[in-house]
Amino acid sequence: MAAENVKDKVRRIIMERLSKTDEEVTLEARFIDDLGADSLDVTELLMALEEEFNVDIDDEANSIETVGQAIDYISGKI
Amino acid sequence: MRRAVVTGMGVVSPVGNSIAAFWEALVAGRSGIGPTTRFDPKDHRTKISGQAPDCVPAGFTPKDLHRQDRNAVFAIEAADQAWKQSGLDASKINSERAGVVIGSGIGGIETIEQEVLRMQEGGPRRVSPLMVPKGLTNMASGSVAIRLGLRGPNKAVVSACSTANHCIGEAINLIRLGKADIILAGGTESPITPFAMAGFSSMRAMSTRNDEPQRASRPFDKDRDGFVMGEGAGIIVIESEEHARARGAEILGEVAGMGETCDAFHITAPLEDGSGSARAIRLALEDAGIDKGMVDYYNAHGTSTQLNEPGEAKALRLIYGADMPLVSSTKSMTGHLLGAAGAIEAIACILAIRDGIIPPNINFETPDPECEVNLVANVARKTRVSVAVSNSLGFGGHNAALVLRRYE
Numbered sequence: 047m048a049a050e051n052v053k054d055k056v057r058r059i060i061m062e063r064l065s066k067t068d069e070e071v072t073l074e075a076r077f078i079d080d081l082g083a084d085s086l087d088v089t090e091l092l093m094a095l096e097e098e099f100n101v102d103i104d105d106e107a108n109s110i111e112t113v114g115q116a117i118d119y120i121s122g123k124i
Numbered sequence: 125m126r127r128a129v130v131t132g133m134g135v136v137s138p139v140g141n142s143i144a145a146f147w148e149a150l151v152a153g154r155s156g157i158g159p160t161t162r163f164d165p166k167d168h169r170t171k172i173s174g175q176a177p178d179c180v181p182a183g184f185t186p187k188d189l190h191r192q193d194r195n196a197v198f199a200i201e202a203a204d205q206a207w208k209q210s211g212l213d214a215s216k217i218n219s220e221r222a223g224v225v226i227g228s229g230i231g232g233i234e235t236i237e238q239e240v241l242r243m244q245e246g247g248p249r250r251v252s253p254l255m256v257p258k259g260l261t262n263m264a265s266g267s268v269a270i271r272l273g274l275r276g277p278n279k280a281v282v283s284a285c286s287t288a289n290h291c292i293g294e295a296i297n298l299i300r301l302g303k304a305d306i307i308l309a310g311g312t313e314s315p316i317t318p319f320a321m322a323g324f325s326s327m328r329a330m331s332t333r334n335d336e337p338q339r340a341s342r343p344f345d346k347d348r349d350g351f352v353m354g355e356g357a358g359i360i361v362i363e364s365e366e367h368a369r370a371r372g373a374e375i376l377g378e379v380a381g382m383g384e385t386c387d388a389f390h391i392t393a394p395l396e397d398g399s400g401s402a403r404a405i406r407l408a409l410e411d412a413g414i415d416k417g418m419v420d421y422y423n424a425h426g427t428s429t430q431l432n433e434p435g436e437a438k439a440l441r442l443i444y445g446a447d448m449p450l451v452s453s454t455k456s457m458t459g460h461l462l463g464a465a466g467a468i469e470a471i472a473c474i475l476a477i478r479d480g481i482i483p484p485n486i487n488f489e490t491p492d493p494e495c496e497v498n499l500v501a502n503v504a505r506k507t508r509v510s511v512a513v514s515n516s517l518g519f520g521g522h523n524a525a526l527v528l529r530r531y532e
Contacts, residue, residue: 062186063187063190064187065185065186065187065188085253086191086253086254086257087187087191089253090252090253090254093249093250093252093253097246097250104249
């Protein structure tokens, strides 16, 4: 899977889950401070990414705070 | 004692998601029952239900919808309508004196059902962190408070199909005791799911008149064969009389009394002689300080089951003998909304008082000697209504009756 595809896919899932637009979901955007999520939303979002990419991000979940971090993490796992 | 008056009403129901649509349908005698389409019911005995029209509260994003169980979404929509009609402004009230009492018979059962399936398929780590908050029966009450910023008393009183009457009763107690000035009260229910429908079906409690959905809910008719499931919410804004008058609000009616008893008899069957229900109705009248002869309209629990109507008819006979008030079950049109039923029926009573018209009990074709009452059969009746009684019974033997009165 190409890196660009992972990025697009992660961003699409974030847009859908958090009801945010393409412009809002920047690489720097923080889930809680910028995208209106709470801790329950973030946990559920990470679970959706786990399911989509078939990876396990359980232990690192707390350190993933931005869109870019999520993309980097998934890219490194697959 | 402080009086509890109604200043706003909202509804989500199989016959419409506004007070205007709901009342127009009830007065016209129009059924909201049809084939179940929320899921494929092909393996189910019962393939019909009363589904509410699509319901998305104002400003709700897909994320907002995802964060709430369907029952809470219904409650939020109905509460929005009621709040708007009341003319209350969250920035102008003492929000610590404003609360919410909204119950549900089976709460977030759809969420629980879906998350159990996820666990079954993907293991325990696939269960959503939203399962618990969405599953909770009290979350509708909590979510309405969050939306409107109401920081006073907040809870869900739960008693199966008498839930809404207990919630409204609790609301008037809070108002009368001076513990709050404003309470949004009622019930909400979203039981049209494969799992919930299967359970009620296994009890043989639901109609299987699948080829004639609109004729399936037929309370008091000899050929009734079970209730028809409905979904939705009914919410009313209840205020102390002095609070409503001080701000010049239009008062729609008064919740004048509530009576509650338990059969202490069987987990699902009501007492056959109707005595538990009769006691609740008498207590409600006593609470309201109203003579039984002043009741113009009795909105029956009237579920269309074999057991319910004979007991309810006996209860009325215990109180009235043969000279009873006019009776109808609006469940003949809406189906049975379980924990929300009493709320939409209290609303129907207030509208009956407002317009001087009693909604009909449709699908009444063959009298049943086991449950003869003074029925407003099939066609609405124009008559002055000053006092109405709305009765509810719940699995567990719960009986709860409300007295609604014209405000004068």
